[in-house]
Every structure is written in structure tokens, then in C-alpha cells.
Amino acid sequence: MAALPLVAQNRPTSLGWTVPAFLSSAEDLKEKGNRLLERTWPPPISETYTVDGVTYRRHDPPVHKKSNTRARIWAEVVDAETGSRPPVPVGKRADVTSVEADSFWGWAVASTLKETGVRIEELLELTQLSLRHYVAPTTNTIVPLLHIVPSKTDQERLIPMSPELVKILVEVQRRARGIGQSVPLSTRFDPNDKTFSERLPHLFARLVGPTQNVLSNHYVRKLLIGIASHAGLSDGGMPVTFTPHDFRRLFVTELVGSNLPLHIVSTLLGHLDLETTRGYTAVFPEHVIQAHHAFIERRRQSRPGHELRAASSDEWQEFEQHFLLRRVALGTCHRPYATPCVHEHACVKCRFLQVDPAQAGRVEDMTANAEARLDEARQHQWLGEVKALEENLVHLRRRRDEMTGSPGPVRVNGGQA
Structure with a gap:
């Protein structure tokens, strides 16, 4: 019988105990994937080596032309100690590049969902231009903010980023950028509207063959299932699986108060749009920034017109004074x-x-x-x-x-x- 996701079980609160184990499993997979890739890179093809109780032998399949560069690293699983968990059965060959990439993106998705409580569509729409900051004039403190664009079902939001979220997204940005100076441009397919986005610097994107592709919903679900399987989570003898929406339900309760009020968002975005344009013109061509603004404006048109109102002078003063109370x-x-x-x-x-x-x-x-x-x-x-x-x-x-x-x-x- 197939495992029931948490939503189907209708017991997300009672299964909250699984979350620490799930996140720990994501971190463990990331560390193991990184160790495997680092250890597989140097050895000669015939040499065996052991990583986390699994013995490997590097395998390099032939290339069609001598001028071709090898894009992926492969290794054969030679042996596995009792209790170890090889990526493929003994005697089979593992795509080490994919193992490491899957472990990284699984950790990145799970960790970001934990820190933000956003929907999976909102996560995959994040771009380098979504990373904002506000300098509080009362303390001269830089407040990092994550801009979530509006949609037909959710309001536009600014999420003050925790130190943990800043570290996660810096690592995601570094990964997406690769060896380049900026995050490569990519298009995202919207499975609901059946449309492709403009070419934007999406953060949750990876190189697939010669092109930069935004992670798909199917790929994200596959990653979350793999993390839960690695954690060995079960409830009543049945394995527990997570979907992106399960994550939202589990975390949104404690995070619902972390978003800035809508009237503050409206006024603050007026300042941030100017600052973002100034800051990113040296990184991206003008047409990319304009495409990003146009994308946000189209989404705003789908929301009620009265939703974003400007903050009054008293409300704005209260917002600025708020940061004085954060210094301890x-x-x-x-x-x-x-x-x-x-x-x-x-x-x-x-x-x-x-x-x-x-x-x-x-x-x-x-x-x-x-x-x-x-x-x-x-x-x-x-x-x-x-x-x-x-x-x-x-x-x-x-x-x-x-x-x-x-x-x-x-x-x-x-x-x-």
C-alpha cells in the first residue's frame, strides 16, 4: 500500500515530531553527497576508495571525441558495509554528480521552506532580484528582506530574513551562479497557467545539459521523498512522505507573523524598487530588470486593487522605531x-x-x-x-x-x- 502524505492523513500537527528528523536527514544527505563527490574526483579509474562505509571504483565511460569534456562523474559501487546506504545497489554504477546535486537541492528546498513557509510555486519563482534589504535609519542596521511576488491565491509579501535564511540563500545563489559572476538567466514553466516566464536569474535553477533550468515541481517532490526515505520516518508502521504543501502547513503556523504588514509592504516597496534598480544595473542588463518589474506588475493586476495601501506617517514612524527595540x-x-x-x-x-x-x-x-x-x-x-x-x-x-x-x-x- 502506498504511503499517505501528511495532508491525506489529516494529522500534520501530531506528526510535527518528524520535522527535526527530516531536516537532519536533509543535512546528512548534503554532507554525504559532498564527501562522495570530493573523494571521487581525484582517484585514478582503477583505484577503489571508501566513503561512509561504501567502497567505490571510479568509472569514466568513453567519450565520442577526444575534444569533448566530461560533464559527469561516475563510480561503481564495489562493496557496502552492513548498515551503510549506497546510492545504488552493489555492482551498479552511480552518477556521483547527480547524487551530490540532488542532495544539495533537497537540503536547499527543505531548509528554505522551513525558514519561510512559502508555497512551492513561490519558492521556484525566487530570483536574485527577490533579495532586498532595507537600512533602518534609526539604527543604520541592514535588514535583509525576501520579496514574494503576488499571485492569484496569495498576497505580495516581504519576509524579513533570519540569519539562517540569509546563509541558505547565499549558498543557493553561489550554487546557481556556478563559475560565473551572476546567476544565469532561465525561464520557468508555470504548470497552472501553462506559460513560460521571461528569462530571469532564478535562484532555484540548475544546469541540465547545456541549459539552465528552473527546478520542476516533480523534481522537488522526488527530492522530498528521498529525504523522508533516508530518514526512515514512519507513523503507525507506514512510511511517512512529505509534499511541498505538507511543509507549508507544518511551518506556516509559527511563521505567519513574520511577514511585514501590507501597508508597510506597499510603502517599503516604493523605496526598495529604486534601490534594487540602482544595485542590479551593474549586474544585469536593463531589459532583465524591466522584465522582472513587468512580471511583478502583471501579478499585481490579479490581486484586489485595495490590497496594498500606503502607510500613514504614524504607521511608518512606528515601523522605523521598531528596529530600535531589536538592539540588545x-x-x-x-x-x-x-x-x-x-x-x-x-x-x-x-x-x-x-x-x-x-x-x-x-x-x-x-x-x-x-x-x-x-x-x-x-x-x-x-x-x-x-x-x-x-x-x-x-x-x-x-x-x-x-x-x-x-x-x-x-x-x-x-x-x-
């Missing part, structure tokens, strides 16, 4: 816009805190102070104080590890603190 002693708070502080300003415990490296000395002082207070509490057997200080030290040490690059094993609320 240890760095910057990246909680969703217009949401309260859930930790009552116990910032060191909060996963939305981005620590400023310049505050490393402050973190060390706070750690030493907490350790001294913990010793005193233990001497006096203040057990409640002992428990609170021990928890506080866990978070302080993680913040210290974040600044030094050391991994921290503890997770808070299902995510990195």
Missing part, C-alpha cells in the same frame, strides 16, 4: 515582526538572538559570574537557584560556541538557539 546587550533580536518577546528579555535563552562577535567579552563575563553564583548556590543548597543557573550556563556556553565556531549539542524548542 549581546547583539540583535530577530523575532518575527510585531511579535512580543516570549522569553521576557532573557535573551541568552532565545533562539532569535544573533550574538554580536564584539560582545564576546560580555559573554565571558556573564559566564564567569554565573559559575561563581552557581558555586555559592550549591554551598548554601539553594536548589531552585542551582537549577536556574545550570540552565543559564548551558545557553551561555552555547553562545560562546557560536562565536568560536564550535558546535553546540543542545537544542532549544526544536531548533538551534
Whole structure:
């Protein structure tokens, strides 16, 4: 019997426990794919080598002409240790280039869906021109924003990007760019309208043969199924599969408040369109930028006319003053816009805190102070104080590890603190 997707099971909330395992599996596949490609590249054709418990022998099929360059790397699976998971059965040949590419794009799609809660169509429509930023005049802080174009079913949105999302999209942009100076232009086929887009610098695009192609819906679903299979997820004895829409349902609840209000979006886009045009004219020809603006305007025509109104002077002032409240002693708070502080300003415990490296000395002082207070509490057997200080030290040490690059094993609320 085929596995039921989460939507069909109608229990997305109860299966939320599968999400950390799914994302961990995506990260694991990405790391393994990268290791396999790096290890396969140098060896001579006859030499065997082992990666993650699987023994390979590089295989180079003949080319038709000596002048042809080899675009893909192949390896034969010679042997596999018990418990290892080879990409193909023993004795078969694996397309190592595809294995690595699939693992990267699977991680990129899953991670971006987690951080944004966008629909799969919105994800595949993202271009280099979707990456915006706003400089808050109150703090001179750069606020990275992700522009989601409107559609017949969803409003136009600006999503303040978390540090994690910035890192993900920088890596996606680097991947899409390849060895070039800018993201190559590509067209996207819209399966709903049955139309092709203008040639734009789509981020979620890969080289297929000689052309740059936007990832297809079918390819994305295949990647998500592969990640779930690698994770070995099951519910009631049945394997669990994820679809892009399942991801949206699972993550949109906690992320729904992260979008900027529509009246702020309307006013802010007026500034950002000018800044984007100035910033990208040195990267893309004018006709590409104009095609992007025309694409957005066509989409806006499908939305109700009253949807985007300009912000009043009081609303705009409130928006600008908002960024003053994000500055804290240890760095910057990246909680969703217009949401309260859930930790009552116990910032060191909060996963939305981005620590400023310049505050490393402050973190060390706070750690030493907490350790001294913990010793005193233990001497006096203040057990409640002992428990609170021990928890506080866990978070302080993680913040210290974040600044030094050391991994921290503890997770808070299902995510990195």
C-alpha cells in the first residue's frame, strides 16, 4: 500500500515530531553527497576508495571525441558495509554528480521552506532580484528582506530574513551562479497557467545539459521523498512522505507573523524598487530588470486593487522605531515582526538572538559570574537557584560556541538557539 502524505492523513500537527528528523536527514544527505563527490574526483579509474562505509571504483565511460569534456562523474559501487546506504545497489554504477546535486537541492528546498513557509510555486519563482534589504535609519542596521511576488491565491509579501535564511540563500545563489559572476538567466514553466516566464536569474535553477533550468515541481517532490526515505520516518508502521504543501502547513503556523504588514509592504516597496534598480544595473542588463518589474506588475493586476495601501506617517514612524527595540546587550533580536518577546528579555535563552562577535567579552563575563553564583548556590543548597543557573550556563556556553565556531549539542524548542 502506498504511503499517505501528511495532508491525506489529516494529522500534520501530531506528526510535527518528524520535522527535526527530516531536516537532519536533509543535512546528512548534503554532507554525504559532498564527501562522495570530493573523494571521487581525484582517484585514478582503477583505484577503489571508501566513503561512509561504501567502497567505490571510479568509472569514466568513453567519450565520442577526444575534444569533448566530461560533464559527469561516475563510480561503481564495489562493496557496502552492513548498515551503510549506497546510492545504488552493489555492482551498479552511480552518477556521483547527480547524487551530490540532488542532495544539495533537497537540503536547499527543505531548509528554505522551513525558514519561510512559502508555497512551492513561490519558492521556484525566487530570483536574485527577490533579495532586498532595507537600512533602518534609526539604527543604520541592514535588514535583509525576501520579496514574494503576488499571485492569484496569495498576497505580495516581504519576509524579513533570519540569519539562517540569509546563509541558505547565499549558498543557493553561489550554487546557481556556478563559475560565473551572476546567476544565469532561465525561464520557468508555470504548470497552472501553462506559460513560460521571461528569462530571469532564478535562484532555484540548475544546469541540465547545456541549459539552465528552473527546478520542476516533480523534481522537488522526488527530492522530498528521498529525504523522508533516508530518514526512515514512519507513523503507525507506514512510511511517512512529505509534499511541498505538507511543509507549508507544518511551518506556516509559527511563521505567519513574520511577514511585514501590507501597508508597510506597499510603502517599503516604493523605496526598495529604486534601490534594487540602482544595485542590479551593474549586474544585469536593463531589459532583465524591466522584465522582472513587468512580471511583478502583471501579478499585481490579479490581486484586489485595495490590497496594498500606503502607510500613514504614524504607521511608518512606528515601523522605523521598531528596529530600535531589536538592539540588545549581546547583539540583535530577530523575532518575527510585531511579535512580543516570549522569553521576557532573557535573551541568552532565545533562539532569535544573533550574538554580536564584539560582545564576546560580555559573554565571558556573564559566564564567569554565573559559575561563581552557581558555586555559592550549591554551598548554601539553594536548589531552585542551582537549577536556574545550570540552565543559564548551558545557553551561555552555547553562545560562546557560536562565536568560536564550535558546535553546540543542545537544542532549544526544536531548533538551534
